[in-house]
Amino acid sequence: MSSVGTPDPNPGWLSEEELAEARRRLPLLYVEAVPVRVDGIGRVTEVGILLRANASGDITRTLVSGRVMFGEGLRDALYRHLEKDLGPMAFPLLPASPVPFSVTEYFPFPGAQFTDDRQHAVSLAYVVPVTGTCEPRQDALELTWMSPIEAATDAVAAEMEGGRGALLRAALASVGRLF
Amino acid sequence: MSSVGTPDPNPGWLSEEELAEARRRLPLLYVEAVPVRVDGIGRVTEVGILLRANASGDITRTLVSGRVMFGEGLRDALYRHLEKDLGPMAFPLLPASPVPFSVTEYFPFPGAQFTDDRQHAVSLAYVVPVTGTCEPRQDALELTWMSPIEAATDAVAAEMEGGRGALLRAALASVGRLF
Amino acid sequence: MSSVGTPDPNPGWLSEEELAEARRRLPLLYVEAVPVRVDGIGRVTEVGILLRANASGDITRTLVSGRVMFGEGLRDALYRHLEKDLGPMAFPLLPASPVPFSVTEYFPFPGAQFTDDRQHAVSLAYVVPVTGTCEPRQDALELTWMSPIEAATDAVAAEMEGGRGALLRAALASVGRLF
Amino acid sequence: MSSVGTPDPNPGWLSEEELAEARRRLPLLYVEAVPVRVDGIGRVTEVGILLRANASGDITRTLVSGRVMFGEGLRDALYRHLEKDLGPMAFPLLPASPVPFSVTEYFPFPGAQFTDDRQHAVSLAYVVPVTGTCEPRQDALELTWMSPIEAATDAVAAEMEGGRGALLRAALASVGRLF
Numbered sequence: 168m169s170s171v172g173t174p175d176p177n178p179g180w181l182s183e184e185e186l187a188e189a190r191r192r193l194p195l196l197y198v199e200a201v202p203v204r205v206d207g208i209g210r211v212t213e214v215g216i217l218l219r220a221n222a223s224g225d226i227t228r229t230l231v232s233g234r235v236m237f238g239e240g241l242r243d244a245l246y247r248h249l250e251k252d253l254g255p256m257a258f259p260l261l262p263a264s265p266v267p268f269s270v271t272e273y274f275p276f277p278g279a280q281f282t283d284d285r286q287h288a289v290s291l292a293y294v295v296p297v298t299g300t301c302e303p304r305q306d307a308l309e310l311t312w313m314s315p316i317e318a319a320t321d322a323v324a325a326e327m328e329g330g331r332g333a334l335l336r337a338a339l340a341s342v343g344r345l346f
Numbered sequence: 347m348s349s350v351g352t353p354d355p356n357p358g359w360l361s362e363e364e365l366a367e368a369r370r371r372l373p374l375l376y377v378e379a380v381p382v383r384v385d386g387i388g389r390v391t392e393v394g395i396l397l398r399a400n401a402s403g404d405i406t407r408t409l410v411s412g413r414v415m416f417g418e419g420l421r422d423a424l425y426r427h428l429e430k431d432l433g434p435m436a437f438p439l440l441p442a443s444p445v446p447f448s449v450t451e452y453f454p455f456p457g458a459q460f461t462d463d464r465q466h467a468v469s470l471a472y473v474v475p476v477t478g479t480c481e482p483r484q485d486a487l488e489l490t491w492m493s494p495i496e497a498a499t500d501a502v503a504a505e506m507e508g509g510r511g512a513l514l515r516a517a518l519a520s521v522g523r524l525f
Numbered sequence: 526m527s528s529v530g531t532p533d534p535n536p537g538w539l540s541e542e543e544l545a546e547a548r549r550r551l552p553l554l555y556v557e558a559v560p561v562r563v564d565g566i567g568r569v570t571e572v573g574i575l576l577r578a579n580a581s582g583d584i585t586r587t588l589v590s591g592r593v594m595f596g597e598g599l600r601d602a603l604y605r606h607l608e609k610d611l612g613p614m615a616f617p618l619l620p621a622s623p624v625p626f627s628v629t630e631y632f633p634f635p636g637a638q639f640t641d642d643r644q645h646a647v648s649l650a651y652v653v654p655v656t657g658t659c660e661p662r663q664d665a666l667e668l669t670w671m672s673p674i675e676a677a678t679d680a681v682a683a684e685m686e687g688g689r690g691a692l693l694r695a696a697l698a699s700v701g702r703l704f
Numbered sequence: 705m706s707s708v709g710t711p712d713p714n715p716g717w718l719s720e721e722e723l724a725e726a727r728r729r730l731p732l733l734y735v736e737a738v739p740v741r742v743d744g745i746g747r748v749t750e751v752g753i754l755l756r757a758n759a760s761g762d763i764t765r766t767l768v769s770g771r772v773m774f775g776e777g778l779r780d781a782l783y784r785h786l787e788k789d790l791g792p793m794a795f796p797l798l799p800a801s802p803v804p805f806s807v808t809e810y811f812p813f814p815g816a817q818f819t820d821d822r823q824h825a826v827s828l829a830y831v832v833p834v835t836g837t838c839e840p841r842q843d844a845l846e847l848t849w850m851s852p853i854e855a856a857t858d859a860v861a862a863e864m865e866g867g868r869g870a871l872l873r874a875a876l877a878s879v880g881r882l883f
Contacts, residue, residue: 181371189372192360194414196373196468208779209798235373237466241451242745260797261746263831263879264805265449269701270470272420280704287416289375291449294800333704340698342800343627346638346691387600388619421566439618440567442652442700443626448880459883473621512883519877521621522806525817525870539729550718551726552733552772554826593731595824599809623807628828630778645774647733649807 190286197290198245199271200231201338202253204312205296211342214318214335215301217252218309221328226308229328230335232290241265245293252307258299267291268341271334281330294338315344369465376469377424378450379410380517381432383491384475390521393497393514394480396431397488400507405487408507409514411469420444424472431486437478446470447520450513460509473517494523548644555648556603557629558589559696560611562670563654569700572676572693573659575610576667579686584666587686588693590648599623603651610665616657625649626699629692639688652696673702727823734827735782736808737768738875739790741849742833748879751855751872752838754789755846758865763845766865767872769827778802782830789844795836804828805878808871818867831875852881 181189189195202215216228233248235241242261249259269292273283301310317323319339324332339345360368368374381394395407412427414420421440428438448471452462480489496502498518503511518524539547547553560573574586591606593599600619607617627650631641659668675681677697682690697703718726726732739752753765770785772778779798786796806829810820838847854860856876861869876882 185371189368192364192416193368193372194375194416194418196375203800205798205800208777208783209800210779211800235468237371237373238453238455239373240745241449241468242747246745260833261742262799263740263742263746263748263833265880266446266878267449268445268801269698270420270444270446274417276417289414289420296797296800336694336703337698337701340627340695340703341803343695343802345694345698382621384619384621387598387604388621389600390621419566421568425566439654440563441620442561442563442567442569442654444701445699447622448877475618475621515873515882516877516880519806519874519882520624522623522874524873524877543729547726547730550722550774551730552774552776554731554733593826595729595731596811596813597731599807599826624804625807626803628778628802628804632775634775647772647778 194287194289196235197232197273197288198235198241198248199290199292199334200245200249200259200295201292201335202231202249202257202259202295202297202301202310203342211294211296211315211339211344213312214315214339215253215297215310215312216318216323216327216335217303217307218311219307219328227328228311228323228326228331230292230331231295241291245295249295249297252303253297253310254300254302254304256299257297257301260296260298262293262295267293269334269337273329279330280333283329292334292338294342315339316346319345373466373468375414376411376467377414377420377427378469378471378513379424379428379438379474380471380514381410381428381436381438381474381476381480381489382521390473390475390494390518390523392491393494393518394432394476394489394491395497395502395506395514396482396486397490398486398507406507407490407502407505407510409471409510410474420470424474428474428476431482432476432489433479433481433483435478436476436480439475439477441472441474446472448513448516452508458509459512462508471513471517473521494518495525498524552645552647554593555590555631555646556593556599556606557648557650557692558603558607558617558653559650559693560589560607560615560617560653560655560659560668561700569652569654569673569697569702571670572673572697573611573655573668573670574676574681574685574693575661575665576669577665577686585686586669586681586684586689588650588689589653599649603653607653607655610661611655611668612658612660612662614657615655615659618654618656620651620653625651627692627695631687637688638691641687650692650696652700673697674704677703731824731826733772734769734825735772735778735785736827736829736871737782737786737796737832738829738872739768739786739794739796739832739834739838739847740879748831748833748852748876748881750849751852751876752790752834752847752849753855753860753864753872754840754844755848756844756865764865765848765860765863765868767829767868768832778828782832786832786834789840790834790847791837791839791841793836794834794838797833797835799830799832804830806871806874810866816867817870820866829871829875831879852876853883856882
């Protein structure tokens, strides 16, 4: 087992109502990942962006993202959400360092740079090279691979959920691929 | 007001019982700070460590640390806890970058590297130069200034709460002052 | 004295011809700084960009930038170039960490992302809050303060020397101020 | 080709005498790597340290290290030195980000924290997971794999060349593995 003392998944975790309640009272901790392809010397060549139908049926773009559970290590959470969103054959290479390239604060208030209608969430975001085949699961329709230049355009930013266009640009900047 | 949409402090926040309940169900988000003195070219010359009596009456050493509230920005939380622990005249210089030098995971399980009996907490930790006079408040007895070399000793690590000796060493490493 | 064993400035350093020769044979080490104004909780509110007449008499925009000398510490070099470009009353707050937000590679070859006709230079770049009054000296005509949003525009990028528009955007991303 | 405009290796580079001369006049740019083994979720499990006979015939420990050549990209230099020191089957995974975990300044002066008798060198250091088989070449006698705890001991630090024990500890801290 990779995390310290991961508990039985049920007892400590939250029912839907309890989670809804917590979301009105506490900032929730998230991890996010920007999947990338790299060349032989580690330079990012492509960025993977999820196409997804959101709760209101709109098609939006987003990143791999999900909540950290009670007792769960950050690496375990990151791995779990990568597998959930990219499928079991993506073979992500998690970073050796747990320090994110960005800490993003989502608020359920109008006017915030990053927004999330459901909650106040704070996400730790990582650039994660994937070496296998991505098959988006769950509610994701597709994973689109783009060049760093395309991923940084205003057109892509306008389609990204919750202001994540800026997060995507920060990801590119952190790997020296924002032009 | 510095944060986006900071709500009225009462309605959205938690009673003691609710907080106790949340602590058994969700990872809580913390910020931590290592107060330092720097010289004219930014090099860390001294590290400030709090001496405190913990719940069981033991004297332990710790860092500036505290929870992020619902709707509160990370910078606001960091500033609030610096003021709470170091007093209003410390004049901390918060970092321009919100990326922490370390993300620390505290678990309420034996065997974890970092432990917190009360909860699963994830803290974002920052090195923060302070330029004024520190007067520890609340339950802190004293702020002790040490050289980077002294702060990294096993003797200090043994007195640090919850495994924070390793966090302190990581702080020193992040500013090039771990020898 | 702040650096270890800083030598007498003359003997070990280079004549103009020797420097020209070295520039054809070795990558030269530079430091660069993006001067910023921050608010009370460390958030960047303005970015300072130098307006300068370059060797061909064109007006271009650039950042604080300069070579690291033999025997000189990086912090000393950074401080020296900040003082040279912003004047003695700028009161820059050098970062506690010597790790740059970006390592930029300038090549004297067409097609490189970052270019420098004179040389292969590798620069370590830092975001540096300044608290005093900036009076550009030497060949700088003016220091222009811009909002983070304005500094990230294509119009500004087009005026930046050697591709530094991308470096400026990376600086903004590193402090969570690229939108 | 992975770097921009990599020139013919001969013309622009330096003879032994010219290099000796440059070393007395300019800081030289180096890259260094701490080879590591990681588990399935990216956590560092082992650290590789080179055992080497130095110029005076003493046995010392060191890291992968080498100079950046004129016109050479940092990633290319890092890859070249990893291959030179670990052999062609090490299969290193270079980091997506070019920002080092540490910038280390080596001075040829007594009293400096990091020393190099030959020169003033500034190195950009990276933690690099290797996935294949390491067969040290050239003057390296052996690559020793150690646990993070063993690698951080005073005994290992005492054997590291030029003060690199502190660099090794900073590497461990950067990946959350300094205890």
